[in-house]
Amino acid sequence: MEHANHWQLVNQRLMARILAECSYEGLITPQNKGQDRFELDTGEHRYQFQARRTPWDFLWIRPQTLLRNGFPSSDAIQLVLDCRQAFAMGDITLGNFIEELNNTLAGDLLRQRALAGRTAAQLLDLPPVRLETLLDGHPKVLANRGRLGWGMDDLHRYSPEASQPVSLHWLAAHRATGLRVYGQPAPEQCLTTDDREELAPYLQSRDWQLVPVHPWQWQHHIQPQYAAMLEGGNLVDLGPRGHHYLPQQSIRTLSDLDAPGACDLKLSLTILNTSCYRGIPPEPMALAPELSAWLATTASTDPLLAATGLTVQRELGGVHLPHPHQQQVAGTPYRYREMLGAVWRESLAGKSAEGEQAWIFAMLMQTDADGTPLVAEMIRRSGWSVERWLTRLFDRVTIPLYHLLCRYGVGLVAHGQNLGVIFRQWQPERVVVKDFHGDLRLVEGDHPMQAGMPDSLAGALPRLPAAHLFHDLYTGHLVTGLRFLSPLLEDYLGYPERDFYRLLHDRIVQYQKAYPDLAHQFRTFDLFRPVMERVCLNRVRFRIGYGDDAARPTPTLGPELPNPLHPTNHQTLETCDE
Incomplete structure (x- = not known):
């Protein structure tokens, strides 16, 4: 079905992202009104919508249910204006942010028109390089197509969605x-x-x-x-x-x-x-060429990384x-x-062999124009159950990344665009890592990762405290990737999110049992803590604005985050507030 009003649709989806992410970051607090009904009182206006609260203390919102003061709403910019007090932006920052949001809507509109009439099955049959141009941007960044400096000609000539x-x-x-x-x-x-x-x-x-x-x-x-x-x-x-x-x-x-x-x-x-x-x-x-060559050698010689096939896109x-x-x-x-x-x-x-398919991880969070997830079609084609397919995904993607962190003290910013996944017969085969140009860091102090790493690298790479490096995996992969994958599987394949995170918990436990010599590292990089730091990106933009700086901006923290991997958090999950 081709949507007659793409502009309305992209606005509703952006509104849902604004409400969900700003609620997640602790900037606004929609109130549960019973079952799946939520309401946000901005002072002068009320927004109502249907949603469920996921294990991430995150609202999974149905965009088409959005109401403003009781009437259907599809104006994302007006939502931001209505929430300006909660967002605590000055007028200069707010004006720039509105420009970014309008640019984002323009890109979303172009992408939505390109998606129209294409089913999930048809999208999966596109060459991966073509499919990538139709994917969503970073799911947790509100203005994820902000592109300040571009005009409409630039959008239609150089953007991914223009293809x-x-x-x-x-x-x-x-x-x-x-x-x-x-x-x-x-x-x-x-x-x-x-x-x-x-x-x-x-x-x-x-x-x-x-x-x-x-x-x-x-x-x-x-x-x-x-x-x-x-x-x-x-x-x-x-x-x-x-x-x-x-x-x-x-x-x-x-x-x-x-x-x-x-x-x-x-x-x-x-x-x-x-x-x-x-x-x-x-x-x-x-450092990048030598670093990626070292990591490729390590991946081929480490028993677990070699067995799971971790692959490196080397920087030449x-x-x-x-x-x-x-x-x-x-x-x-x-x-x-x-x-x-x-x-x-x-x-x-270039990293996939004949009979294999290679996509960036973000593809697993993508839906077609009607909201059907590509991952649902992929699992259907694989012939496997959801649980078997997910078990392979965790074993071939999440566990190798965790092993890289625990064995070598190496952190990669593992968001959906930095990870590739290679499939064979639609089944996850191996993870592909890239972007060593500033996105790979080492843990502070003595660590087994020194083994085999040239002194020129070990002495020059950025060093971070373990608590910071941990979030390259936890926030980069789990929060930015899995947080958006698990609700799709619940909605479209009936696989509950609590089972998703219970399964991931069990796969990590199995891995840890196989490597008792890393017990200290497992305590250092503890994936099972009851609460985690909630790393926020949108808060940063609201706080620092758009002025020039000599250094790139860094994330900030929001309220504590209940960890879905902690047993008490994934055993029983409520769909509404207490």
Whole structure:
């Protein structure tokens, strides 16, 4: 069924996300009025809706039931205005946030129109690179398509939901520019045969490096900000050339359309989206190639990681060209330090064999235009029961990530866009990890992870207290991924969420029994604590606003979170407030 009013639908879904996430973060407190009926009193207005409270102290809302003062409502911006006192935003921040939300609605509208008429089964039959363009954004970020700096032409040319091929702009940078090169950049993988022949003098020279640039970045930032280098001849404009690419959900990372399975490209894109400007900082780039190679070797030699098939999308190399004037300003906004950079990374498609399917984890949280989850169709095609399928998913995804944390003290920010999952016959086969460019950290102190890790890495990687590193897994994977997967299985396949988390609890216990030598680490990274820290992203934006800063923003904490993995929390779950 094609929805006649896509605008109404995307507004209702955004309203549901605003109510659910702001309630989850402790900013608002809708009251249960009996059974599945909830009400939020904003002072001047009342919002009513139907929902159930999940094990995460999270409201799973039915968007089509939303009422404002007793009448159907589909105005997400007005909801924010009605809640402005609870959100405690100043007018300057609120005005910017409204712009982000309108941009998000524009992207959602384009995506919804592309989804219209396609069933879950039809979506699963799309090539993974095409399906990824139709996925939702980060589910817990309200303005997850905010993209400040883009207009409508940019949305229709460069966004994932537009699904349009992108031609890159290329530069040749001389070493005299201050260019930094890390690992083994692979520009030749991105170029046609004619390009390689024409650009051979640059490709074969030790003094020059080819640098790909996103066409939007070239137009809006590189041409004016690097004009001195371009005019001086140390930075040469080679024009649009090379393969065609398709934006992934992260926008600045691109998949090669002309050579499927070839490396992905991650490019600087100075737009504010979700939590920060999407440039590429140079510091982690220096470690990423060696780090991902070490992790790939570790995955192949560690008995559990090898048995479960944990796979690494290695970062092959990168380039960064600092701005000659901005780098002389110690406290300049971080976006000016990250304007021109590129990372070459192995692709997810290149990690799957014949007969396998590879998707990012976020696909498991996706529904079709009518709300039917893709994961429900996937489980049906697998021929397995829900419990058997989930057992394999936990054993091949969650347990390897937990083992990596406990055995090696390595934390990955494991949200739905950073994890890939490879399937065989629609059954989970192995997890694929990526994004070592700033998203991999080590635990403080002495830890077994030193075994086999080069001193150059162990001494240079960011170190965090165990309590912080723990949330790369808990908040990154469980809260940001499983929190949105488990209610879909209850609603559409009748598999209760309490059984979902009881099963995950049991799989973790089985893993822990098999590794008694890690008992101390299991206590350090305790997945079974009765309450957890509630890490919040939207609170941060409301608090810090939109002003420039020398450092990227960091999350903040909300009220304590009851842990669904603690036995007393998953044995009996109520669907309404006490």
